Amino acid sequence: MIHSLENLIDQFNKLPGIGKKTATRLAFAILDMEIKEVEIFSNSLILAKKNIKKCSTCGNFSEDDICDICQNQKRDHSIICVVEDSKDIIAMERAKNYNGVYHVLHGKISPLNGINIDNLNIKKLIERVAKNDIKEVILALNPDLEGETTAMYINKLLKNFDITISKIASGIPMGGNIEYSDIATLSKALEGRIKI
């Protein structure tokens, strides 16, 4: 086989969710591109990796020491939304109805994957709550076992502060179907019912 092609396929194959077949397709797409375009792609990998660090306040990815959201004085800095990952911030921002700031844990408690409390950005969250005038902490963790465990743990740590701690709602997604919903989702939806 062609060594440099095999090598490129292997590199694509290392990315999450990219199997051998897709990796092959992508590698061939690179061969079909102009050398100029490939150079731009190649450089953008290095540039992104070198330029992007974690915001020293919230842990979000940022090109500056403090991220855009933490720097934005128009946002409500008394509400912190805790998320697992920077990707979740992008999703939340897309929804356009949250104006507070964030705190990125960079994972969730998952002993099976070797991730415990010390690997997560939790200590800085407690410091933020202790040092600033925070009114509410919203836990926006994925509603799975590890997410719930992490939420419970953070809830315990923050209990003694005079703040509201909330959790985003679990339930049937918009456009979803009661008939085909799983039992866990349905019971969460019932538990979390709100008066109309």
Added chain:
Amino acid sequence: MIHSLENLIDQFNKLPGIGKKTATRLAFAILDMEIKEVEIFSNSLILAKKNIKKCSTCGNFSEDDICDICQNQKRDHSIICVVEDSKDIIAMERAKNYNGVYHVLHGKISPLNGINIDNLNIKKLIERVAKNDIKEVILALNPDLEGETTAMYINKLLKNFDITISKIASGIPMGGNIEYSDIATLSKALEGRIKI
């Protein structure tokens, strides 16, 4: 938004079959990688693009002027299998029951996409058949409208040479289901029936 991250997402987004969501996931995966790994990935793109050219005999991708298959004297150089794309050679080689050589057209006749005869590696195929002692040309083009048109056209060009021209069989795929087969596949399977 973070400029160099947006840029990297755009680059992944340009690849075929990679939508905005997958591109975002891949870009974040890059940020999670070690800088050393990202450099290897970045270099492998440039290396593949710079090192790989087209075999001057068959048009297959190759790091040398003549590809491994055309150089291999253990293969039967009197049988040429015509394929649309280098990717098809990888698939054929995986099947491990073909020992001839190949010819890559780099596309198929498709006027709607602006690809006509002159854009394809057909002239060199005719030269190969004229200059060498060829016994058989197997047309292994995808069984769609453009593939069939291309096969018919090549068949016409090669008709006057004293060679066998064949076409790979169309029919129900192994493990497939007659009940759920489309009409075109079923009628091809019937047409191409063989005595047992």
